[in-house]
Amino acid sequence: MPPQGVHRGLRLSGKNALQNQIDIMLKAYHSDIKPSEITDREIYLKRRQFLQGGAALALGLTLPGCDASEPKPAASPPPTSPKKKLIAAKNEAFSVNETQTSYKDITRYNNFYEFSTDKEGPAKLSKAFVTRPWTIRVDGEVDKPQVFDIEDILKTFPLEERIYRLRCVEAWSMVVPWIGFALADLIKKTGPTSRAKYVAFETLYDPKQMPGQQTGLFGSGLKWPYVEGLRIDEAMHPLTLLSVGLYGEMLPNQNGAPIRLVVPWKYGFKSIKSIVKITLVEKQPPTTWNISAPGEYGFYSNVNPKVPHPRWSQARERRIGEFRKRETLMFNGYADQVASLYTGMDLKKYF
Numbered sequence: 001m002p003p004q005g006v007h008r009g010l011r012l013s014g015k016n017a018l019q020n021q022i023d024i025m026l027k028a029y030h031s032d033i034k035p036s037e038i039t040d041r042e043i044y045l046k047r048r049q050f051l052q053g054g055a056a057l058a059l060g061l062t063l064p065g066c067d068a069s070e071p072k073p074a075a076s077p078p079p080t081s082p083k084k085k086l087i088a089a090k091n092e093a094f095s096v097n098e099t100q101t102s103y104k105d106i107t108r109y110n111n112f113y114e115f116s117t118d119k120e121g122p123a124k125l126s127k128a129f130v131t132r133p134w135t136i137r138v139d140g141e142v143d144k145p146q147v148f149d150i151e152d153i154l155k156t157f158p159l160e161e162r163i164y165r166l167r168c169v170e171a172w173s174m175v176v177p178w179i180g181f182a183l184a185d186l187i188k189k190t191g192p193t194s195r196a197k198y199v200a201f202e203t204l205y206d207p208k209q210m211p212g213q214q215t216g217l218f219g220s221g222l223k224w225p226y227v228e229g230l231r232i233d234e235a236m237h238p239l240t241l242l243s244v245g246l247y248g249e250m251l252p253n254q255n256g257a258p259i260r261l262v263v264p265w266k267y268g269f270k271s272i273k274s275i276v277k278i279t280l281v282e283k284q285p286p287t288t289w290n291i292s293a294p295g296e297y298g299f300y301s302n303v304n305p306k307v308p309h310p311r312w313s314q315a316r317e318r319r320i321g322e323f324r325k326r327e328t329l330m331f332n333g334y335a336d337q338v339a340s341l342y343t344g345m346d347l348k349k350y351f
């Protein structure tokens with residue numbers, strides 16, 4: 001059996017796990033979580049012994065063979081979505097007045113497991129990702145199920161710039177100038193029925209283009225396609241954004257092109273990327289991280305400094321680009337706008 005590793009609660013095997021562990025150790029400065037906390041302690045110690053045996057590995061020098069374990073995308077067509085400027089008026093009422101994370105960090109430090117479990121991997125491996133033509137189907141408990149073409153979406157919905165905090169469950173954060181429009185505006189066009197209690201989202205499933213979706217020994221262990229969900233009142237909340245761009249340009253592939261969700265008061269994994277389907281449903285839908293580790297990632301996943309992850313604290317976070325950690329704010333600082341959605345709910349139970 002190859003050595004087993006755990007990444008954010010997932011079992012990984014062989015070289016991919018080792019590569020992940022090294023990345024985590026070398027990039028610990030970015031994170032509030034010690035490597036020993038991300039990984040089960042026993043596995044972490046075994047891995048350390050293994051690393052001590054190889055000075056080159058420990059120094060983070062070239063790691064022959066490690067890269068080869070990453071599945072590679074199929075022969076790539078040329079990129080089809082050149083960088084394009086987007087015109088969008090800034091929505092001051094929905095923007096925080098905090099230093100924005102650099103474009104470089106926002107587009108080079110990503111979580112997009114369909115491409116890679118490594119933070120720099122998505123930018124490298126999504127270069128040829130085809131995002132045109134692209135449609136989103138909206139169906140389920142609606143009077144008018146519809147297929148929206150991304151070009152029509154860009155023409156139909158007035159775009160706004162909104163500067164939001166983004167807080168990852170891994171205890172790092174960013175401030176991102178998104179461009180997009182309220183999800184509610186799209187949903188309203190389809191006429192939700194009274195039975196629409198939740199909204200389910202789905203990412204593209206295309207293992208040929210998305211190497212992380214190729215199953216096998218070195219896969220992430222996640223079940224594909226990536227799915228997410230919100231309660232209908234969360235989905236209709238004016239803060240909930242469908243984003244098509246950032247920093248005045250079309251969304252880079254690694255950030256979820258051509259269209260992704262942004263729910264700023266929830267941990268980043270709720271903000272599903274590269275959406276192809278939105279379904280209004282009566283029952284709470286399954287969500288990817290909850291399927292993979294139900295004790296660690298709940299359906300709600302509201303940012304809450306008082307509810308620790310089972311393996312690390314959520315009280316503080318590292319803002320990417322800053323050195324000192326800062327306090328994590330309840331609902332990521334959006335309590336005034338969203339706390340009323342959860343009145344009377346036990347947020348430790350519904351984490």
Ligand code: MTE
Nearest residue numbers: 110111112113168203226268269271272273
């Ligand atoms: N959506 C899909 N389809 N696949 C993913 O792996 N990762 C999530 C979320 N959306 C993810 C996803 C996580 S864990 C985070 S923190 C954010 O995307 C990261 O968004 P960013 O890379 O734009 O910062």
